[in-house]
Amino acid sequence: MDAQQLAAELRARSLSLFGRSLHVRTLDSGSCAVCESEIRLLAAPHYDLHRLGLFFTPAPRHADLLLVSGAAVRAMDLAVRKTYEATPDPKAVVAIGACALGGVYESDLFLHGAVDEVIPVDVYVPGCPPSPLALLQGLLVAIGRLEERVSTARFDLREERTA
Amino acid sequence: MSSWGDHRPDHGDQASDQSPTGGLLGAIDLLRGEIRGVSIKTIADGAVAVPLGASELEPVTRLLTSSGARPADLFAAPSQNGVTLRIVYADDHDATYLVTQNDVAGTEYPELSGLAPSLFIEECELFEQFGLLPAGSSPLNRVLMAPRGEADVPLVTGERSVAPREVRAPHFVAGEAIEFPFGPVRAAGSESLYMGLVTTGEEILDLYLFHWHKHRGVERRLRGLTPERALFFVERIEGLSAVANSIAYCRAVEVAAGTSAPPAAALTRAVALELERIYNHAAAIAALCQGTGLSVGQANAEIVLEELLRLNLDAFGHRYLFDVVALGGVRRAPHHAAVRARLARLCGELRRVVDALLSTNSFVDRLEACGTVSLDDARRLALVGPVARASGAGVDCRRDHPWSPFDVVAPAMPVEGRGDALARIDVFVAEIEDSRRLIEELIGDAGDGLTVVAAAGGEGLGWAESSRGESLAWVQVDRHGRIQWARVRPASVRNWRAFDDAARAQNVFTDIPIIEASFGLTVAGFAR
Known part of the structure; x- marks a missing residue:
C-alpha cells in the first residue's frame, strides 16, 4: 500500500468510526528518543496526521489509542498502568519500535523489555525506529481493532436494553 | 553580536615547544615533588591515565580544578582490587584529557563536588551504583535509580544496595508557593520526564527533575559483552546522538585494541557526525517554533527536518544514522554528489525559515532573556556544547581535542555571549x-573501510562532539576480549545540570518548553 492509498483508507475509516476525531495519546516507557522524534514528525506536513482525522491529545481520558514506545522500564510501570486505566474503553494499544516489541533488551531488574509485559497490546509496529509511514500503517490496523470493539460494544448495549 | 572564540592562547603555537601531555602532568609532578613515574599510561592519542595514591586524590583534584582543567566526568569501574574511581579532566588549551585513577578502600572517598561542583551528579551516581559516599557530604539526590523499597537493585559489585536516601535534596515549600507535579508522561512526542514545579501560580520559583524513569541500566548490561555486541546498545543509549556516542565508544575500543580506523573511514565518521548535528539543530529550531506557538515556522522547519532525515536514509541507509559507525571504521559511505547538492539546498531553505523567524517579534521576544545561563555557571558546571558556547564558554572537542580529519578541516566554533535561548x-x-561547510570540504575523500579490531585486552578513552556537546566513552576490555566495564557519558549528562537554574531565573511556566527546546537535550542520554 503506498502513502496515498494508506492516507485515503485512514481518512475513510476514521471518518466512519469516530466522525474524523480519533485521539491518540503517546507514552514513552523508556525509549532512546528516536521513536519520539518520529512521532513528532507524524504531525509534520509530510505526514500530517490531522488531515486524516487523527489528533494527539495531552490527556489519556480523551484518548482512543495509546501509542507506546520504549523498553518498558520498571520505574515507568505505575505511569504506564495509570495511563492505560485512565483511557476509556473501547481503546487500543499500539506498541512501536524494537524496544517496545522486545527486540532490544532482555528483561532484567531495570526493565521488562517489552510493553506487553505491563499492559495488553493490540498492534505491534516493528522498526528501529518505525518510520512515520509505518506508524500510520500501525494506526490503521489499530483502527480496525477498534472497529471490532466498537461494534461488539454496541451489540452488548442492545442486548442489555432488550433484556 | 558574536565573538569567535574566547580568550585563550592559540594552542597551535604551544604544541611546538611543549609535549602534548605537558601542562597538567607537569602540575602533578610539581605537587608530588618528583618526576612522573613509569606508571603513566597513554589511553588515547591525546589522553593519559595517572594512578594516584589515596592521599593524593584531594590535593590533585584541588590543583587541577584550580589550574583551569575542565572536570569532564567522574565514574567508577569494578576492578581486581574492588572499585576504581576515575576522574576525567579536559585540558582544552593543551589538547589533552587526563584521567586520574584511585582504588577505593571501603565505601568512602573525599568529597569532590566541593572542589568541582560539576561532579555532583556523578557523585550521586557513584552512591547509587557502587555504594560509595563522599566523606562528610550533604545529602545526595537520587538521579538514576528509582526508589523501589524492598525490591531495590543490588550494587554493581553485587552487594545489597544501601537503603534509599533522600529522593532529592531537602527543600521547603511554604507561604504562597505550591508544588506542581508534572510528568513523567508528557505531551505527544516528548520523552518521559518528571518535573516538580514550585510556583506561586505563574513564575517558576524552583524546579527539580527526575530522570530515573528512563534509566535502562545500559552500562551494567555492557559488562561481559563483546565490543561489537555492546555497540548495538551504545547506539541506543541516546538514539539522537547515535553517531557521536558510537564514535566515542569505538575510538575507545580501538585504542584498547591498539588500532585505529583507516583515514577514509574517519572522514566518513566526520560526515555522519556533522549530518547528525544538522538534523538535531533543525529539530531544535522546529521545537522552538512549537514552544512559541508559531505553527507556520514549525511546519517549515519540520519540512526541512524530514528532508534531512531522508537525506540520511539515502546516504547512509538509516534516517537516524544507526549502524554507520562500526568498530574499526564505518559500514557505509555516502554517495558524495547527492549529499552535497541536497544538503546545500536544504540548509538554504532552513536559513530562510530562520531568517523569517528572527524577524518575527513575537518569536524573538519570547526567546530573549529566556532561560539564561551565565558564563560563570557554564564554567562552574563544566557545561559543553551549544549551551556552553551560547554563554561565552568556547568548548568544542572537535577543535580542542581534534582527531583526524578535524585537525585539518577545523570547525569555526561560533560563540555567543548572552546565554539566553x-x-x-x-x-x-x-x-x-x-x-554544511565541513561536509562539503570533507566529503571529497570520504569512503568506507574497516580495520580488524583484535580481541585484545586494554583500556581506552574516546570522545566526539555531538550536537549537544562532548560525548565521552571509557572502555576496559579484558584479556578474553570482553568488556570489563564501559562508561558512556553523553553530553546530556552535563547539560541537564544547568536546566533547573536556567528555568528558575525569572521565567514562567510557558517558558519551559522554550528552554527545553533551546537546550536540545534528551532524557535518554542522561538516564542511560
Missing part, C-alpha cells in the same frame, strides 16, 4: 552553516 538559536544556526 536566543543566543542558543544563534549558535544552532551558525553551526548548521558550519557543518
